[in-house]
Amino acid sequence: MAEQLSFDLPVRAALGREDFFVTSANAGPVAMIEDVAHWPGGKLAISGPEASGKTHLAHVWADRTDGVVISASDLARFDIPTLASAVNVAVEDVPHISGRRREENALFHLHNLLLSEGGRLLLTGREAPTRWAIDLADLRSRLAGTTLVTLDPPDDALLAALLKKQFHDRQIRAGDGLVDYLLPRMTRSGAAARRLVALIDRLSLNERRSISVPLARRALEMSQNRDEDGAEDHP
Incomplete structure (x- = not known):
């Protein structure tokens, strides 16, 4: 089977007021x-x-x-x-x-x-x-x-909203269960949310797999390894 290649296509971020989630942070x-x-x-x-x-x-x-x-x-x-x-x-x-x-x-x-x-x-x-x-x-x-x-570090509500926005910007349907799984396990920052969702997206495209908790678990492990050695992941 031929390998499917993924490309780093530009992601169009939603920047309207209705897309900005407000919390105490x-x-x-x-x-x-x-x-x-x-x-x-x-x-x-x-x-x-x-x-x-x-x-x-x-x-x-x-x-x-x-x-x-x-x-x-x-x-x-x-x-x-x-x-x-x-x-x-x-x-x-x-x-x-x-x-x-x-x-x-x-x-x-x-x-x-x-x-x-x-x-x-x-x-x-x-x-x-x-x-x-x-x-x-x-x-x-x-x-x-x-x-x-x-802008303070995100609280739980804001971090969940950031994850959902990153999925939405990439036109990915991600259920609350996936977000709930990621939330307590990921690095707590907007930048980490962006990188993690991008990695999940690339894994899904490269492997032709649907986005799921097992795939997200692998993305988390890869992301943590990258944070430890300072290198970029290229699935």
């Missing part, structure tokens, strides 16, 4: 996103680990405010006055431009233009702005003064 940041009129100084920073929901919240906010979401790494490609005319701008992964003079200068000018005209600026990064290694001193001081909200 993220209620604070959600409340701030929905109360944009009261942001101190017109700006807000969201911090949290990989796959904690920063991008999703940025898109929820942009949808609510008719704003735009861009990557900090792309800033130098934009005409900053034109970008500032959007009034509400979310800039993702600000730490990625550390030491990149053009991008840092672009963010500095965007910050000043937006806030001088009464706009709103949303920033994201894995750590607090005070820990972003920005070389441009004037920009660094402005970022350090930004109000911060932090």
Whole structure:
């Protein structure tokens, strides 16, 4: 029998407000996103680990405010006055431009233009702005003064919702029994949920097996082995 090959096809993530599950772990940041009129100084920073929901919240906010979401790494490609005319701008992964003079200068000018005209600026990064290694001193001081909200590690309800969302994004029907099996056994993070569901999907495709608890058990074992030796799994 010929081996069936699986391909890493792009996964279209659902980023609407109805797709964002709110629990005590993220209620604070959600409340701030929905109360944009009261942001101190017109700006807000969201911090949290990989796959904690920063991008999703940025898109929820942009949808609510008719704003735009861009990557900090792309800033130098934009005409900053034109970008500032959007009034509400979310800039993702600000730490990625550390030491990149053009991008840092672009963010500095965007910050000043937006806030001088009464706009709103949303920033994201894995750590607090005070820990972003920005070389441009004037920009660094402005970022350090930004109000911060932090996405906490997921509780049980949120982790279950993250698993279900990852399955849904991959158009996989996963019953509550499968999620209930994974929940107490997996690494407790949004990034782990994303990697685990991707691994389950690849195993299912490669082996032409339906998704089940036994297959999920194997994926968990492979994921744990990878975490221990730092290597990627390629089923």
